[in-house]
Amino acid sequence: MKLLAAINGAETEVNIHLETESVHAEIDSRVYDVRLQPADGNRLLLISAGQVLDCRIEGELRSGAAIEVVMGTNRYPMVITDPKRWRSASPAGAHTSGAASIVAPMPGKIVRILAQAGDQVEVGAGIVVVEAMKMQNELKSPKAGQVAAIKVEVGTTVNGGDVLAVIE
């Protein structure tokens, strides 16, 4: 997942690759592999090269909003922008023509498949269930149509952005 972080007006690109209990991140060619404890709400615990970082996020976590990351006694005010949020500004209608992909929002494991290739589905019909950060997310069909392909099986580990199914 690619995001932009602005601190004091200076923008930095961060590329993160989230696994269940770790994150691989790249910022300006600096590479970090960080252990990650599942968070509750706005708190998370990172361990990077043995260094413990007890983090708290203050503010509303959405693209373009000002937040503050509190790490120990340090505070980092910043704005996180999600380039994908710009493109999806216009809501995908229920009767969109063409194929639509169901994409994993974050890394996880497929725990259930609710539709088979060839099934006719309604808008909002559950297609697959992904478990990530100990939460189960049911991913739904963005449109009415036929399931063209299910690209995963129960037990498959997926990364954020992977295409899981295609609806036509």
Next chain:
Amino acid sequence: MFRKILIANRGEIAVRIIRACRDLNISPVAVYSEPDAAALHVRMADEAFLIGPAASAESYLNIQRIIAAAKMANAEAIHPGYGFLAENAEFARAVTNAGLTFIGPSPEAMEVMGSKTNARRAAVAAGAPVVPGTNEGLKNLAEAEVLAAKFGYPVMLKAAAGGGGKGMRQVATESELRAALEAAQSEAAAAFGDSEIYLEKVVARPRHIEIQVFADQHGNCVHLGERECSIQRRHQKVIEECPSPINDADLRQRMGAAAIKIAKAVDYTGAGTVEFLFSDVTREFFFLEMNTRLQVEHPVTELVTGFDLVREQINVAAGRELSFRQADVSWNGHAIECRVYAEDPENSFFPSPGQISFLRVPTGAGIRDDGGVTQGDEVSIFYDPMISKLAAWGRTRAEAIDRLRRALDEYAVGGIKTTLPFFREIVRDEEFIAGQLDTGFIPRFYERRADRRPPSDNPAAVRQRDLAIIAAAVAYAQAQGALATNHQPPANSKWKLAGRAATLKRSATEPSEPFNG
């Protein structure tokens, strides 16, 4: 002893008094204003009475409502805490006239000490040293000019009814006198309804040192040593210590004796504090004023002497003798207290009201936190924004600072800005560590601070900032994931749910999870 005490206050001091009541098996009764309906002091009390809307004038300063609440609860005594009605002689009289006990000194003692000029006269009569200055309010500018020339500039103009730095002006030369006098008069009139101003000589490199006194109704009057309150911002104390870093037993004895003389001069009873200015240059001390209440900073005295001042206040008000004599008072170790305010130190200490979204209060060896809030509470715009007093005790001042530094770093408050970052810097400041305190400390601290701003482009700083960005990115990604589950279409039909459940039963290899409908 009383069975039930009403506490005419809110916040941390109400909580502090409730705790002393519990220790003595006394039932505590709270009063509250509308926005405080779910406040910590209400939750901790046995009974609570609404006394009015947010504005203090209609609630915590409403004498009639408070006494009516005490009557309704069948309380036998009222503890006023500090602030609000604590030094209001009219309130003390109203409490007594209602057949209740006021936990504090007599209204007469309050009246004498409530006026700074009267207090000065009382101190002079008791033979205590006072700052060279006037015992009467200034009549006019001409008189001010003559007196200022006699004492020598710089001089300080002060409101007779004053407190909290209002109506106070330092004047360096005669040309500034007229404007300063007019400003002080109008400020005093606005703040206290009394424009009387008096004049004092300015003491060189003054330390603010106060003596805690305690007297009962049986003629016993003792002192519990000093507190150093020199670290002040806009004439408001921010850090207090016991003992003073000067830690001079002979000086303590002399100041204590002077304080007792002053207290006895007004037949004082209960807890009181005699404030002195101490010149670091000449090592003279001068009477400043007497506070006829429990002080905010009383915990540092408690930590070092081992006495519970609120418990003692209640004992004395109930007519008992003081539980100790002067010979029983000794000073063990060192205590330092920080007042944690909901204020933004990076934005000229602007109040930062709002909801406390996260709260982790430090504990551990030598740490005491007197708080008035819990996580989820709202710090309202209506009252003093102090959320807690964090105090550390150690065998030595250095050990107390070590513990205070650790506790300040551990202290975490979310949702609002606090003065914690400011204190974290102060406990690392060389002048503070060296105990070089006087009332000019804060301005000098800010000058030093400007010089030692850490560079933000070293590899360690860059790494920390990167990790903060990673934390934000991870949290953002997680929030997006959670969003997907929350944005399900509402109210599926029962048929659909049944169908789905059947599908799940067929395909489930793990226990099935209920779906959000």
